[in-house]
Amino acid sequence: MKIAVAYASMTGNTESIADEIKSYLDEENLDYSVFHIPSDDFYAFDLVNYDVIFFGSYTYGDGDLPFELMDLYDEVEDEDLTGKRIGLFGSCDSFYPLYGVALDQFKERFEFAGATVIGELVKVDLDPDDKDLELTRAMVDEVLAIK
Numbered sequence: 113m114k115i116a117v118a119y120a121s122m123t124g125n126t127e128s129i130a131d132e133i134k135s136y137l138d139e140e141n142l143d144y145s146v147f148h149i150p151s152d153d154f155y156a157f158d159l160v161n162y163d164v165i166f167f168g169s170y171t172y173g174d175g176d177l178p179f180e181l182m183d184l185y186d187e188v189e190d191e192d193l194t195g196k197r198i199g200l201f202g203s204c205d206s207f208y209p210l211y212g213v214a215l216d217q218f219k220e221r222f223e224f225a226g227a228t229v230i231g232e233l234v235k236v237d238l239d240p241d242d243k244d245l246e247l248t249r250a251m252v253d254e255v256l257a258i259k
């Protein structure tokens with residue numbers, strides 16, 4: 113099973129969730145590749161190389177996608193992601209009316225491309241607390257179907 117953890121994070125909160133996913137995968141002795149977009153190149157066509165993708169996005173602007181994920185979002189439409197299992201996570205801020213909607217948009221787009229988005233969307237209000245990290249691990253369990 114090939115696993116990727118791919119995410120964008122401007123101020124580090126989404127990265128903290130990604131770090132929890134990485135720790136958990138390490139504990140389970142699972143191999144994975146990590147992409148912090150845009151420092152690491154990761155395009156829509158890279159998704160097809162993985163069976164499982166943990167994909168992280170914060171929400172920006174007025175319920176917008178992060179700028180660095182916009183091309184990927186557009187190009188997912190052209191990929192066939194049938195059979196891919198995806199878990200979505202990201203930091204948001206409940207101060208904003210459009211709370212974490214980037215994740216809803218990615219869910220819709222990944223499903224359009226044939227992928228299965230599994231478990232709850234892990235929307236975290238700013239930096240993750242212990243409860244958020246528990247929910248993150250529960251999402252990973254569901255996506256991997258390991259527990």
Ligand SMILES: Cc1cc2nc3c(=O)[nH]c(=O)nc-3n(C[C@H](O)[C@H](O)[C@H](O)COP(=O)(O)O)c2cc1C
Nearest residue numbers: 121122123124125126170172173175204205208212
């Ligand atoms: C200019 C600006 C606009 C934002 N707009 C939203 C928004 O519409 N909805 C939301 O849930 N969060 C919004 N946020 C909050 C970010 O998603 C939040 O700060 C998050 O923790 C950033 O994640 P990161 O640390 O991984 O970069 C906004 C933040 C900024 C600075």
